[in-house]
Amino acid sequence: MAKVAFLGLGVMGYPMAGHLAKAGHEVTVYNRTFAKAEKWAAEQGGRAARTPDEAAKGAEFVMACVGNDDDLASVCRGDDGAFAGMAPGAVFVDHTTVSAQITRTLAAEAAQRGLGLVDAPVSGGQAGAENGILSVMCGGAAADYDRAEPVIDAYAKICKRMGEVGSGQIAKMMNQICIAGLVQGLAEALRFGEKAGMDGKAVVEVIQGGAAGSWQMVNRHATMLDGKFDYGFAVDWMRKDLGICLQTADQIGAPLPVTALIDQFYKDVQNMGGGRWDTSSLIERLRRIDGDA
Numbered sequence: 001m002a003k004v005a006f007l008g009l010g011v012m013g014y015p016m017a018g019h020l021a022k023a024g025h026e027v028t029v030y031n032r033t034f035a036k037a038e039k040w041a042a043e044q045g046g047r048a049a050r051t052p053d054e055a056a057k058g059a060e061f062v063m064a065c066v067g068n069d070d071d072l073a074s075v076c077r078g079d080d081g082a083f084a085g086m087a088p089g090a091v092f093v094d095h096t097t098v099s100a101q102i103t104r105t106l107a108a109e110a111a112q113r114g115l116g117l118v119d120a121p122v123s124g125g126q127a128g129a130e131n132g133i134l135s136v137m138c139g140g141a142a143a144d145y146d147r148a149e150p151v152i153d154a155y156a157k158i159c160k161r162m163g164e165v166g167s168g169q170i171a172k173m174m175n176q177i178c179i180a181g182l183v184q185g186l187a188e189a190l191r192f193g194e195k196a197g198m199d200g201k202a203v204v205e206v207i208q209g210g211a212a213g214s215w216q217m218v219n220r221h222a223t224m225l226d227g228k229f230d231y232g233f234a235v236d237w238m239r240k241d242l243g244i245c246l247q248t249a250d251q252i253g254a255p256l257p258v259t260a261l262i263d264q265f266y267k268d269v270q271n272m273g274g275g276r277w278d279t280s281s282l283i284e285r286l287r288r289i290d291g292d293a
Contacts, residue, residue: 001025002151005055005062007075007082008096009036012122013065015130016095016155020063021046023154030055030075052076053085061151062086065095065122068240069102076106088114091144093152095136097121097176099244100166103139107165116144119165120152121172125233133157137175139167173245179279180242180262182216187283190224195290200225220280232278235269242266 001024006017009031017040021027027046031037037048049055052075056062062082066072072094076083082092092110094103094117107117118140128134136152136159138145145161152159162171189212193200204221207213223229242263249256265282272288274281 002060003058004028004151005030005049005052005059005082007031007052007055007062007064008066008071009040010065010067011126012095012129014040015126015132016063016065016134017046018044019132019155020151025151025154028055028059051080052082053080056082056085056090059086059090061091061093061148063093063095063151067096069098072096072098072102073106077109083110083113083115086113086115089116091116091118091148093118093120093148095120095122097172097241097244098169100169100248103169104166107140116141116147117165118144118148119168120148120159121168122156123172123175124157126231128157129155135175136160137162137168137171139163139165139169139171141165169244170248173241173248176238176241177245177256177259179216180238180259182214183220183279183282184258184262184265186214186216186221187224187280187286190221191283191286191290194225194292216280220278223278224280224283227284229274229277229281229284232280234276235266235279235281236275238279239263239266239270 003026004020005028007030017027017029021044028049029037029040029046030049030052034050041048064075066075092115103119110117118138120136120138122134122136124134132155134156136156138161149159162168190200193203208217246260265285268285269281
């Protein structure tokens, strides 16, 4: 078992760190709000640190799951940052969804200190984190990945190296592009059925096993039809992720016309007061358009 630090105890990081502890790893946690780190340590039997560098001292692996590019940079850099506390040979594993650019920049800074870095964004949402069944897409040197993979396995259903540093983030962008299109298509189909007087749940029971089936259809159709969105992956987070996708698309010359349109649909949901609603709330936008919401 390894000595591990975990930085960031949000809806994803809190249970992910718990799985590491349950797997027998020696875990020290850091959170911007120290009380939350103390609460986790009391529940899981680990240790709480007041700064990232304190958490990282002596750790073989430092895992992070924070908010965005700036948050990631702040927990890595500076006298109180994780890099300052890590010993040469340690590996930093970033589960945050961020730009490939910040990932590559931090990897270069880590290398100057003799540290490894694996970008390892996850898919599966809060439920996947709580149940330890996340899909983890990784980028980094093969040797660093091979060392980190058995630790990541504590909360992964599947974990795979996609290529060099930044490849994990590119894979996560592809994931979010797919989700955006799937959710909008599902929202339109379910709303179409509502307007036509169909029993949407009965229809999905039939079609979910065919070519139209998807994780979103199986796991979100009922709550979409019931108008329940106060859970799951928030629209605010999705817009952050899609913003990264669209910015990267501009940089590499990849057209994302449908993704750009759906990003604007999510902006509409934010303007409806749904920034913290689950991404499946796109159906509520359609209801608002035709006057039924």
